[in-house]
Amino acid sequence: xxxxxxxxxxxxxxxxxxxxxxxxxxxxxxxxxxxxSSLLEKxxxxxxxxxxxxxxxxxxxxxxxxxxxxxxxxxxxxxxPVPKSLADDASRDGLLVIPLRTHSTVRSKxxxxxxxxxxxHRLISAAQGELPFFLGDASVGASAARAxxxxxxxxxxxxxxxxxxxxxxxxxxxxxVGVLAPTGTPDDDAVFTTLPTAWLAEGVLHGHDxxxxxxxxxxxxxxxxxxxxxxxAVRTFRRIDEDNRASFHFHANPDELxxxxxxxxxxxxxDETIALARLDALRGIRALRSGEVVDExxxxxxxxxxxxxxxxxxxxxxxxxLLVLIFWLTARLRxxxxxxxxxxxxxxWTPFLLFASEGGMILFAGGVLGVGLALLGxxxxxxxxxxx
Amino acid sequence: MAVRLLLLVTVLLxxxxxxxxxxTAPRAPTxxxxxxxxxxxxxxxxxxxxxxxxxxxxxxxxxxxxxxxxAPTREQAxxxxxxxxxxxxxxxxxxxxxxxxxxxxxxxxxxxAVKDDLIVVSSDSHSHGASGSHSHVVYAxxxxxxxxxxxxxxxxxxxxxxxxxxSADNDERAMGPLRDIFVSLRLESTDTLVVSTSAxxxxxxxxxxxxxxxxxxxxxxxxxxxxxxxxxxxRVVLVGDLDAQGVRAALEGSSVEVIAIExxxxxxxxxxALEAFAKAIRASE
Numbered sequence: 131x132x133x134x135x136x137x138x139x140x141x142x143x144x145x146x147x148x149x150x151x152x153x154x155x156x157x158x159x160x161x162x163x164x165x166x167s168s169l170l171e172k173x174x175x176x177x178x179x180x181x182x183x184x185x186x187x188x189x190x191x192x193x194x195x196x197x198x199x200x201x202x203x204x205x206x207x208x209x210x211p212v213p214k215s216l217a218d219d220a221s222r223d224g225l226l227v228i229p230l231r232t233h234s235t236v237r238s239k240x241x242x243x244x245x246x247x248x249x250x251h252r253l254i255s256a257a258q259g260e261l262p263f264f265l266g267d268a269s270v271g272a273s274a275a276r277a278x279x280x281x282x283x284x285x286x287x288x289x290x291x292x293x294x295x296x297x298x299x300x301x302x303x304x305x306x307v308g309v310l311a312p313t314g315t316p317d318d319d320a321v322f323t324t325l326p327t328a329w330l331a332e333g334v335l336h337g338h339d340x341x342x343x344x345x346x347x348x349x350x351x352x353x354x355x356x357x358x359x360x361x362x363a364v365r366t367f368r369r370i371d372e373d374n375r376a377s378f379h380f381h382a383n384p385d386e387l388x389x390x391x392x393x394x395x396x397x398x399x400x401d402e403t404i405a406l407a408r409l410d411a412l413r414g415i416r417a418l419r420s421g422e423v424v425d426e427x428x429x430x431x432x433x434x435x436x437x438x439x440x441x442x443x444x445x446x447x448x449x450x451x452l453l454v455l456i457f458w459l460t461a462r463l464r465x466x467x468x469x470x471x472x473x474x475x476x477x478x479w480t481p482f483l484l485f486a487s488e489g490g491m492i493l494f495a496g497g498v499l500g501v502g503l504a505l506l507g508x509x510x511x512x513x514x515x516x517x518x
Numbered sequence: 519m520a521v522r523l524l525l526l527v528t529v530l531l532x533x534x535x536x537x538x539x540x541x542t543a544p545r546a547p548t549x550x551x552x553x554x555x556x557x558x559x560x561x562x563x564x565x566x567x568x569x570x571x572x573x574x575x576x577x578x579x580x581x582x583x584x585x586x587x588x589a590p591t592r593e594q595a596x597x598x599x600x601x602x603x604x605x606x607x608x609x610x611x612x613x614x615x616x617x618x619x620x621x622x623x624x625x626x627x628x629x630x631a632v633k634d635d636l637i638v639v640s641s642d643s644h645s646h647g648a649s650g651s652h653s654h655v656v657y658a659x660x661x662x663x664x665x666x667x668x669x670x671x672x673x674x675x676x677x678x679x680x681x682x683x684x685s686a687d688n689d690e691r692a693m694g695p696l697r698d699i700f701v702s703l704r705l706e707s708t709d710t711l712v713v714s715t716s717a718x719x720x721x722x723x724x725x726x727x728x729x730x731x732x733x734x735x736x737x738x739x740x741x742x743x744x745x746x747x748x749x750x751x752x753r754v755v756l757v758g759d760l761d762a763q764g765v766r767a768a769l770e771g772s773s774v775e776v777i778a779i780e781x782x783x784x785x786x787x788x789x790x791a792l793e794a795f796a797k798a799i800r801a802s803e
Contacts, residue, residue, distance in 0.1 A: 324618065327619075377587075
């Protein structure tokens, strides 16, 4: 038997290109279903974990998918903001209410304005430095810090809100006070700041020199004993420092400050059900369980997985049929070799064992290659998908 | 279906990574602390807190000011962040606090107890900057100076502190004297003019039906006389750092009685001032 295996190995080595192509075909046939299945399991687990830690999402009355994924994954969506007063209204009955504002970006990373409740709830801590608290502070997620090559003490500038809108607020400079410990969630790829800083980035809040110090006509459009009305030409501060920090002020009713959404967490499922019913009944407001929306989305995932599985099965069957055909034709082509083996006194089954051993070796090599490709595929999937 | 697929792809971008290290929750402070942003308010809160709760006062030099001229230090900001509760006067006099990332569920504004019943000092609507047209409404700060509102605020404070387990067991004993002072102010004196350097005195003045003139510190007594001539009161109550001698001299020859009330430096001196005010009003009955 050892001799047959040696002959089979030598036969494969004699045709390296053909052997490699056959092994690759088998490998790809194995890798595809393994990779897709493993990835989908990971996606499923990640989505469910994120949804479970975000029981109720409250926001404007828009598509439930837009609302949930803008809240869970900070995805951009065409959504009107909800007023800050909604957070006060929602926080009755001892619920934990976490406000979020995700309107601006920093180097294309979402700038997430929130408060300490978010970090406590998601168990986020600073690996270096601290969490943001002062106006102009920012803490960067682990992946975002790596991608932007920034650390504690560096500064980053918010992206211009709209390149064509001359009246839009100017980008502001944020001081990095912390780099967050990695969590393996979308939080790693975001820049976190306080709500006032998020509002500052979108121009709801601004700072400038004392209004009374302005004299020119282009800066002052009206003046009374109590007030000085400034024009839009007044230069606002883009950098927040110890000297100008106190000069920042809101230009909106505090109750109407914009929020993207709220995360509401109750002590018990009953608390959450009551809160859900109460908040969803508010005019123009949508409250929903993120888990239900994710489940709905995962049904689509399952359908896609079924399609993948069917395609993979067809692929395996086709590859198998091709392999059988190739080995059959090879056996026909190697008829002289078979005769020679018999002529030199080998057993009747030896040629069959030889071809079977070659096939087994191809399958084994293809299987190992397939598992390797699958592992590599899963490891590279994140980068590949982000690149896509 | 196509939208869902697109959504799915975008969501999966962020979903496919594994946790690398188990995160830990931010460290909780060991002792419960309540930060109060107004010394006057600290006088009320301090009487209601449980003995194991520490109180810190973090306030600008002039807690009534609406000017954007003060911000806490990083050390003070950390204290605010670590506090179990931050109690503030509200009514727009604590704009500096709005610039910090204070958790809304730990921030208690006592003005919320009377938010539909605050005295508007001035309002203005104008436009500048990218945010367009906007309004500024300035409320008189420290609504607890009015007995009616004060009692409501005390009740609200008591409920809030009790709900968070920060209240002392002898809550009523602490609040009783305060209620007595507030109740003693339930008088009426429409022929009184209150002249104060503090806009918060709109509240006690309104409580007794008196008219009010808010002046700047060191105002020339002649201007007080102008106010008196306009209001034609029987008595003038001067509150705060005003030149009582000068006002008396300026009003010499008129029948207007001048009563001066000092405001001390102590957190609770405003209660003494209120008592003195009530006494003056009672004496005029």
